[in-house]
Amino acid sequence: MIESILKRYPKERRFLLAILQDIQRTYNYLPRKALNEVREYLDIPLSSLYSMATFYRALSLKPKGKYVIRVCDGTACHIRGSMNLLEEIKRELSLLPGEITPDGKFSLETVNCLGSCAIAPVMMINERVYGNLKPDMLKEIFSSLGG
Amino acid sequence: MVEDNMPDKKTVLICCGTGCLANNSYEIYRELKKRVEAAGEDISVKPVLKTTGCNGLCEKGPVITILPEDIFYCKVKISDVDEIFEKTLLKGEIIERLLYLDIKTGKKVKSHKESEFFKRQKKIALRNIGQIDPANIEDYIQREGYRALKKALFEMSPDEIINEVEKSGLRGRGGAGFPTGYKWKQAKKINSFPKYVICNGDEGDPGAFMDRSVMEGDPHSIIEGMIIGAYAVGAQKGFVYIRDEYALAVKNVSRAIKDAYGRGFLGENILGSGFNLDIEIVRGGGAFVCGESTALMASIEGRVGEPRVKYIRSTEKGLWGQPTVLNNVETWANVPVIVDRGAKWFSSIGTEKSKGTKIFSLVGKVNNTGLIEVPMGVTLREIIFDIGGGIPGGKKFKAVQTGGPSGGCIPESLLDLPVDFDSLDKAGSMMGSGGMIVMDESTCMVEVARYYLKFLSEESCGKCTPCREGIRRMLEILEDICAGKGREEDIELLLELAETVREASLCGLGKTAPNPVLTTIKYFKDEYLAHIKEKRCPAGVCKELTSYRINQELCKRCGVCAKKCPAGAIFSKPKSPYVIDNNKCIVCGACREACRFNAIEVMGRREG
Numbered sequence: 001m002i003e004s005i006l007k008r009y010p011k012e013r014r015f016l017l018a019i020l021q022d023i024q025r026t027y028n029y030l031p032r033k034a035l036n037e038v039r040e041y042l043d044i045p046l047s048s049l050y051s052m053a054t055f056y057r058a059l060s061l062k063p064k065g066k067y068v069i070r071v072c073d074g075t076a077c078h079i080r081g082s083m084n085l086l087e088e089i090k091r092e093l094s095l096l097p098g099e100i101t102p103d104g105k106f107s108l109e110t111v112n113c114l115g116s117c118a119i120a121p122v123m124m125i126n127e128r129v130y131g132n133l134k135p136d137m138l139k140e141i142f143s144s145l146g147g
Numbered sequence: 148m149v150e151d152n153m154p155d156k157k158t159v160l161i162c163c164g165t166g167c168l169a170n171n172s173y174e175i176y177r178e179l180k181k182r183v184e185a186a187g188e189d190i191s192v193k194p195v196l197k198t199t200g201c202n203g204l205c206e207k208g209p210v211i212t213i214l215p216e217d218i219f220y221c222k223v224k225i226s227d228v229d230e231i232f233e234k235t236l237l238k239g240e241i242i243e244r245l246l247y248l249d250i251k252t253g254k255k256v257k258s259h260k261e262s263e264f265f266k267r268q269k270k271i272a273l274r275n276i277g278q279i280d281p282a283n284i285e286d287y288i289q290r291e292g293y294r295a296l297k298k299a300l301f302e303m304s305p306d307e308i309i310n311e312v313e314k315s316g317l318r319g320r321g322g323a324g325f326p327t328g329y330k331w332k333q334a335k336k337i338n339s340f341p342k343y344v345i346c347n348g349d350e351g352d353p354g355a356f357m358d359r360s361v362m363e364g365d366p367h368s369i370i371e372g373m374i375i376g377a378y379a380v381g382a383q384k385g386f387v388y389i390r391d392e393y394a395l396a397v398k399n400v401s402r403a404i405k406d407a408y409g410r411g412f413l414g415e416n417i418l419g420s421g422f423n424l425d426i427e428i429v430r431g432g433g434a435f436v437c438g439e440s441t442a443l444m445a446s447i448e449g450r451v452g453e454p455r456v457k458y459i460r461s462t463e464k465g466l467w468g469q470p471t472v473l474n475n476v477e478t479w480a481n482v483p484v485i486v487d488r489g490a491k492w493f494s495s496i497g498t499e500k501s502k503g504t505k506i507f508s509l510v511g512k513v514n515n516t517g518l519i520e521v522p523m524g525v526t527l528r529e530i531i532f533d534i535g536g537g538i539p540g541g542k543k544f545k546a547v548q549t550g551g552p553s554g555g556c557i558p559e560s561l562l563d564l565p566v567d568f569d570s571l572d573k574a575g576s577m578m579g580s581g582g583m584i585v586m587d588e589s590t591c592m593v594e595v596a597r598y599y600l601k602f603l604s605e606e607s608c609g610k611c612t613p614c615r616e617g618i619r620r621m622l623e624i625l626e627d628i629c630a631g632k633g634r635e636e637d638i639e640l641l642l643e644l645a646e647t648v649r650e651a652s653l654c655g656l657g658k659t660a661p662n663p664v665l666t667t668i669k670y671f672k673d674e675y676l677a678h679i680k681e682k683r684c685p686a687g688v689c690k691e692l693t694s695y696r697i698n699q700e701l702c703k704r705c706g707v708c709a710k711k712c713p714a715g716a717i718f719s720k721p722k723s724p725y726v727i728d729n730n731k732c733i734v735c736g737a738c739r740e741a742c743r744f745n746a747i748e749v750m751g752r753r754e755g
Contacts, residue, residue: 012449013448013449013450014447014448014449015449016449016450017429017430017432017446017449018429018430020432021391021430021432051451052432052450052451055432055434055451055452055608056432056433056434056451056452057432057433057434058391058431058432058433059432073353074353074354075353075354075510075511075548075551075582075584075595075598075599076353076354076510076511076516076584077353078353078598079511079512079584079586079590079595080511080512081736081740084735084736084737087733087735088713091713111392111433112351112353112435112602112606113351113352113353113354113355113356114165114392115165115350115355115356115359115390115392115393116165116166116169116205116356117353117354117355117356117508117510117511117516117582117584118166118205118206118208118356118508118510118516118517118518119166119169119170119205119206119208119516120510120511120516122169127394129165129168129169130169131166131169131170135713135735135737136711136713
């Protein structure tokens with residue numbers, strides 16, 4: 001699978017970020033094995049790959065959940081109560097930002113701004129955007145996903 | 148080009164911007180389409196259904212517009228589709244219930260153009276958004292799209308184009324306001340090839356989403372601007388750097404680039420002019436600092452997005468050490484209009500030193516949240532109270548935050564400030580990318596400063612010490628103040644640190660990072676003092692310094708607060724008002740928001 005990702009790109013350093021993003025999308029994280037193959041393909045030291053992986057938020061070295069919950073903590077969401085959403089998630093799923101549920105189903109992170117400020121507070125679960133949220137709406141959303 | 152050219156044919160425009168999509172606008176489109184198709188021969192004029200980019204009035208979404216009558220419906224639900232089809236599309240009847248209620252006049256209006264929200268706007272960069280299907284290049288061409296490109300390629304020399312842009316007074320819309328024409332001139336002057344053009348679509352300021360809307364709703368306007376710019380400076384390669392979180396923007400810009408190649412607007416020998424240009428997309432990696440030009444270029448090169456010192460400008464040595472013109476999405480979208488209508492027309496709009504219009508995302512505690520475009524020089528008061536319709540729930544205005552994390556908070560006393568690059572700077576804030584976050588009495592300004600520094604400390608790339616360490620120390624002090632551990636000398640210390648961070652940081656992120664702290668201390672010092680001396684958060688936000696009490700006289704015993712309380716901390720005995728158990732209360736504020744009688748009072752730190 002990694003090979004098919006690499007094949008899409010010429011052997012040039014400038015495609016490194018795009019390659020890592022594709023791997024992230026496929027595996028939900030950057031497996032060590034995949035990084036080794038990228039290192040060989042582009043002839044870049046593993047340390048550089050590590051610095052990319054830790055610098056860019058879109059990349060992670062640890063697996064993420066089947067459903068990635070992204071609670072927006074942009075300014076508009078913040079002043080409209082995004083912190084209360086996080087507390088509700090903590091109560092409902094026992095999940096803190098950066099964590100994953102033991103069954104691997106949900107992982108939680110905060111993002112700086114999803115650009116949907118007009119319907120704040122907002123969260124995204126995978127690609128779907130949920131707007132104008134109130135803490136008491138979360139339970140139903142999670143249980144519809146089997147949480 | 149800016150005026151609407153109404154199609155004669157019956158057309159239904161369904162907003163599929165992010166705000167409306169989250170409220171099922173695409174399902175509405177599908178349902179309506181089903182109805183129209185099922186009707187078949189029964190309707191004499193078959194309406195055309197289009198999904199468009201963001202209309203701006205996200206608060207009232209999903210919104211749909213029916214042309215040529217120009218009927219504007221808002222908050223449409225899937226269950227309304229049948230009625231819209233039967234009544235409005237077949238019989239031309241208006242459904243009163245779905246019309247927009249103008250808060251200012253208290254009247255329902257048929258066309259969005261009659262509302263205060265739209266009436267005061269002037270759309271240049273947003274000229275097509277909401278009117279066209281962004282996935283259809285024909286829609287763009289029909290509204291005079293790519294006409295400016297033809298004019299530039301066949302009637303103007305590169306120098307003439309640069310002159311025109313310079314004379315128009317266009318300044319960078321990404322925030323810093325650098326004169327665009329001058330930037331191009333510098334890049335043109337240097338005799339070193341290849342040269343590059345870049346569109347900065349790494350919109351990262353929390354509270355700003357205008358670039359997202361332009362990329363999603365009118366991608367060709369950016370591409371046309373970039374082709375003109377590339378031709379003017381002699382570049383043959385362009386990059387559009389788009390934030391990773393903006394999946395729809397990536398999709399729509401990709402499609403637009405493909406279609407532009409198909410029509411000969413990109414590629415080799417563009418329209419037979421002999422000029423070549425290739426444009427490709429680079430997806431960002433979710434790092435705020437990559438919105439900084441040199442960090443962005445590092446990121447395109449496949450490296451970690453750290454900025455560099457700018458002794459030498461990017462126009463001389465930018466991407467891969469070559470001359471590079473980097474402009475923001477909104478700036479590029481303005482270019483075709485300037486070339487098409489001329490510098491004189493463009494510079495007649497705006498103020499002496501800030502020409503044209505600016506898009507703002509008006510969000511936070513304001514009635515009409517959404518995206519607006521206004522001539523430079525309108526006042527903050529007009530934006531917030533006339534266009535924005537004021538503060539919801541009868542609450543009192545406290546401040547408006549402009550310029551993202553690098554900007555500042557502007558108090559009520561400065562609301563009559565004309566909005567342009569220079570006057571916002573003078574107030575200690577900045578134009579920034581155009582996020583405008585309205586705050587009311589229930590927003591704590593110390594906590595807002597803490598919030599921004601938290602953001603900046605996470606996004607600081609760590610390369611230079613003043614930014615990396617300075618912001619963190621300031622954040623620690625603010626966290627202490629919010630937690631009730633503030634000391635009187637903290638304010639002095641914050642000011643001193645702010646000075647160092649501002650003077651000694653490498654790039655714009657650090658240089659402007661102290662602004663949120665400086666402006667809140669300058670305009671809202673009393674709130675800092677309340678936290679430090681009285682151990683009380685006047686807005687009732689900082690949990691350590693807040694407790695709630697139910698005013699026994701105002702309480703009407705409706706019980707809404709008790710129902711909303713997630714901690715089960717509110718209870719009542721028969722026939723007496725509700726009370727809060729402070730030991731159980733988690734200070735989330737749900738009761739305060741729910742109470743319609745303002746019976747929940749904010750008190751200081753809880754006893755014991």
